[in-house]
Amino acid sequence: MTMVNQGARITIITAVFNAAAALEETIQNVRELNYTPLDVIVVDGGSTDGTLEVIKRYPEVITKWVTGRDSGVYDAMNKGWELATHESYVLFLGAGDKVLSLPAYLSTRYDEVVFGQVYKGDLLFKSVYNFKLKLGNTLHHQGLLVPRRLHIEPPFDLSFPIYADFDFNQRLDKMGATFRFDEAFKGYAMPGGISAVQNDREMSSVVQKNYGWAGKFAARLFYSLQKLKSTFFFKES
Numbered sequence: 125m126t127m128v129n130q131g132a133r134i135t136i137i138t139a140v141f142n143a144a145a146a147l148e149e150t151i152q153n154v155r156e157l158n159y160t161p162l163d164v165i166v167v168d169g170g171s172t173d174g175t176l177e178v179i180k181r182y183p184e185v186i187t188k189w190v191t192g193r194d195s196g197v198y199d200a201m202n203k204g205w206e207l208a209t210h211e212s213y214v215l216f217l218g219a220g221d222k223v224l225s226l227p228a229y230l231s232t233r234y235d236e237v238v239f240g241q242v243y244k245g246d247l248l249f250k251s252v253y254n255f256k257l258k259l260g261n262t263l264h265h266q267g268l269l270v271p272r273r274l275h276i277e278p279p280f281d282l283s284f285p286i287y288a289d290f291d292f293n294q295r296l297d298k299m300g301a302t303f304r305f306d307e308a309f310k311g312y313a314m315p316g317g318i319s320a321v322q323n324d325r326e327m328s329s330v331v332q333k334n335y336g337w338a339g340k341f342a343a344r345l346f347y348s349l350q351k352l353k354s355t356f357f358f359k360e361s
Contacts (some may be wrong), residue, residue, distance in 0.1 A: 132230035133161045133212040135272065137204035138219060139197050141169035146220035146314065148178045153222040155185045163187040165207050167200040198288040202278030213238065213269040216289075220314030221266050227306035234271040236302040240309025242267040249313075253303040258335055259346045260327060261290035263303075266311035268293075274301055286323050287330050294334045322347075 136154055140147045147166070154164055166179055168191040179189050188207050194200045201216055208214050211234060217223070227238050242249045242264040252262045274296065280288040297303075324347045332340035 131161075132232045132234070133163065133209060134159065134226075134230075134269065135163040135165060135208040135212040135214050136217055136223075137165045137167065137201060137208065137214060138217050138221075139167045139169070139200035139204065140171065140175055140219040141200075142171045142173040142175060143219040144171070144174040144178045147175055148181075150217055150219055150221055151178070151182050151185055154217075155182070157223060157226065159226060163209060163212065165189065165204045167194070167204045167207075168192075169194045169200055195282060196285055198280040198282055198285070202280050202282075205272070205275075205278050205280075208272050210272050212272050214272050215269050216265040217311075218266075218314065222312040223266075224310040224312055225308055227269065228308040229306065230269070234273050236304050237271070237274070237296060238269040238304050238306050238309065239263050240267040240306050240311065242311045242313050244313045245315040251305070253297075253305065257293060257297055258339060259331065259343045261287060261293060263293050264311070264313060265289050266313045267309060269309075270296070274299075281333075284326060284330055286326050290327065291330045291333065294330065298334060 138147065138150055164186045166186055166189040168175055168179065168189065170191060170193045176191060179186060190203065190207070194203065205214065213230060213234065224243070227240065230238065239251050239253065241251055249264055251264060251267055254262070256262050279292045281291050282288065284291050324344065328340045328343045328347070331343040
C-alpha cells in the first residue's frame with residue numbers, strides 16, 4: 125500500500141444491505157491500509173444475513189455504524205455523510221470495494237477533490253476531469269476523495285437512484301471545486317452494482333438538471349456516438 129503523508133483525515137463510508145461476506149472483505153482491506161487518522165462509517169439497511177455480526181467483529185476498525193431501513197444506497201450514503209467529521213476527506217466504498225493504494229499526498233487544507241484510477245473487476249477505468257464530465261460520469265466514487273467541508277448538507281439527490289453520484293460530481297464542478305489527479309491513488313469496484321448497465325435516460329436527466337436542455341441534447345448525442353463507435357469496433361474485430 126502506498127503510504128500517504130499522515131495528518132489529513134480520511135473518512136471511509138460503506139453502505140451495505142445483506143452482503144456480509146463482501147462487507148468483511150472491505151473492512152479487512154481498510155484495516156490493512158494502516159493509515160491514521162482514519163474514520164470508518166458503516167450504514168446498514170437493516171440486514172438479516174449476518175452483516176451486523178460482521179460489523180460487531182471489528183470495533184477496532186469501525187468508528188461508527190448505524191442500522192435501519194433506508195430508501196436505497198444513496199439514502200444510506202447521505203446518512204454516512206452526515207456522520208462524517210467536517211474536517212475530513214470522504215471516500216465511499218460499497219461492500220466488496222477496496223482501496224488498492226492511497227494518494228501520495230493529501231492537503232490538510234481540505235480544499236480540493238482528489239481522484240485516481242479505479243479497477244472495475246479486471247478492467248481499468250481511467251478517471252478524467254475535463255469537459256466530458258458535463259456529458260457523463262468520468263469519475264468513480266471508489267477513487268474519489270471529497271472534502272466534507274465542500275458540501276454541508278447530504279449531497280445525493282434521491283430522485284436519481286442510479287446516478288446521484290454523477291449529479292454530485294457535476295455540482296462540485298459547477299461550484300468551482302478544484303480537482304486534482306493523483307497517480308498513486310487506485311481503487312477497486314466490485315463488478316456489478318446499480319450502474320453496471322448504462323441508463324442513458326437517467327444520465328441525461330442529470331445533465332439536464334445541471335446544464336439545461338442544450339446539455340441534455342449534447343449528452344444524448346455523445347451517448348449515441350459512443351454506441352456507434354463501440355459497435356463499429358466490435359465489427360472490425
